[in-house]
Amino acid sequence: MLAVEDTASGLDIAAFIVSAIAIFVAIAVGRYARQQANAAIDQAVEAGKQADSANDQALSAREQADIANRQLALSEQIRREQSEPYITVDIVPSPIVSWVFLLVIENIGPTMARNVRITFNPPIQRVRDSDGRGALPMAEASMFREGIALMPPRRRIELFFDRTFDLVPSDLPKTYTVTVEADGPFGAVEPLTYKIDLNMYDEGYDRISPKNLHDGVQTLDKILTEIKKIRTEITNQRANEVAGLSSLGDTQPEEVGTRTLRATLAAVLRRVLARTHTPHER
Numbered sequence: 001m002l003a004v005e006d007t008a009s010g011l012d013i014a015a016f017i018v019s020a021i022a023i024f025v026a027i028a029v030g031r032y033a034r035q036q037a038n039a040a041i042d043q044a045v046e047a048g049k050q051a052d053s054a055n056d057q058a059l060s061a062r063e064q065a066d067i068a069n070r071q072l073a074l075s076e077q078i079r080r081e082q083s084e085p086y087i088t089v090d091i092v093p094s095p096i097v098s099w100v101f102l103l104v105i106e107n108i109g110p111t112m113a114r115n116v117r118i119t120f121n122p123p124i125q126r127v128r129d130s131d132g133r134g135a136l137p138m139a140e141a142s143m144f145r146e147g148i149a150l151m152p153p154r155r156r157i158e159l160f161f162d163r164t165f166d167l168v169p170s171d172l173p174k175t176y177t178v179t180v181e182a183d184g185p186f187g188a189v190e191p192l193t194y195k196i197d198l199n200m201y202d203e204g205y206d207r208i209s210p211k212n213l214h215d216g217v218q219t220l221d222k223i224l225t226e227i228k229k230i231r232t233e234i235t236n237q238r239a240n241e242v243a244g245l246s247s248l249g250d251t252q253p254e255e256v257g258t259r260t261l262r263a264t265l266a267a268v269l270r271r272v273l274a275r276t277h278t279p280h281e282r
Contacts, residue, residue, distance in 0.1 A: 084184040085113030087151065091161055091176075091196055101161040101198075103138070107151040114183040116148040121177045127166040151182075164201065174198040 086109035094100040103124075107113050120139070129137040138144070138161070148157075161167075180192045 080186055083111055084186065084189050085109035085111050085151065085153070085182055087113055087116055087118075087180045087182050087192070089118055089178050089180060089196070091198060093164065093201070099164045101164055101167060103159040103161040105143075105148075105151075105157040105159075107153055107155045109184075110153055111185050112153070113151040113189075114149065115181075116151055117181040118144055118147075119179045119181075120144075121179070122173050124176060125172045126162040127170050127172065128160075128162055167198070168202045174202070 085107050088104075088106050088108055090104050091101055092104060094102050105116075105118070123139045124144070126138055129139075138159070143157075151157075174197065176196045178194060178196055182189045
């Protein structure tokens with residue numbers, strides 16, 4: 001009986017030991033599993049961070065590529081624009097005759113312009129078209145109906161448009177929207193649309209025009225006319241003096257002629273200065 005009890009106690013002790021070992025192993029396995037789980041979580045978090053970093057890098061690379069593409073497109077646009085013709089159209093007072101409006105078409109670009117088409121809205125009109133003096137209404141001119149075949153760089157076309165004192169008080173349009181189309185070395189140039197406003201010349205502002213070559217020619221013409229008059233007057237005066245020498249007694253012809261010449265020159269000079277000294281045109 002004692003032997004059986006000893007055997008049972010031994011089995012209980014063995015079972016306890018096995019249970020203790022099992023518990024220890026379970027605790028160890030649990031700790032290891034927890035460590036593995038934490039490590040997996042940390043790896044997952046790090047992988048997420050790496051993925052976010054990769055996305056950020058990809059986004060940054062995409063933005064840099066977009067910037068590079070925009071810079072390339074801008075550089076190409078600048079290069080094209082610097083190599084394209086640039087046609088301007090304007091209506092301005094003449095620098096020579098201030099009361100005349102000129103229609104000016106000019107290629108201020110560096111290359112040849114081809115097939116230049118100019119459109120006015122409303123159609124261009126001038127007083128001269130309806131007063132019987134114009135050979136053809138300007139809107140029907142071939143350069144506006146068919147275009148201008150070629151305009152080299154710095155080519156400038158100036159056409160008489162109208163007289164300011166006729167156009168400004170008239171009921172004709174004073175504002176035009178102009179569209180210019182042309183072909184350049186790379187094909188069609190981007191259309192240019194802008195406004196011409198002639199109302200600025202009807203707002204009471206004076207325009208001062210400096211003296212120019214035209215004014216100089218006019219002044220020389222006046223001087224030449226006066227010189228011819230001087231020559232005629234001197235010739236007539238000397239003829240009168242010679243005819244009246246008999247009544248002058250001892251007065252010498254040379255003395256009389258000198259006095260007459262001086263008086264005539266002084267009078268004519270005063271007249272020349274009065275006629276040629278005019279203020280600047282407004």
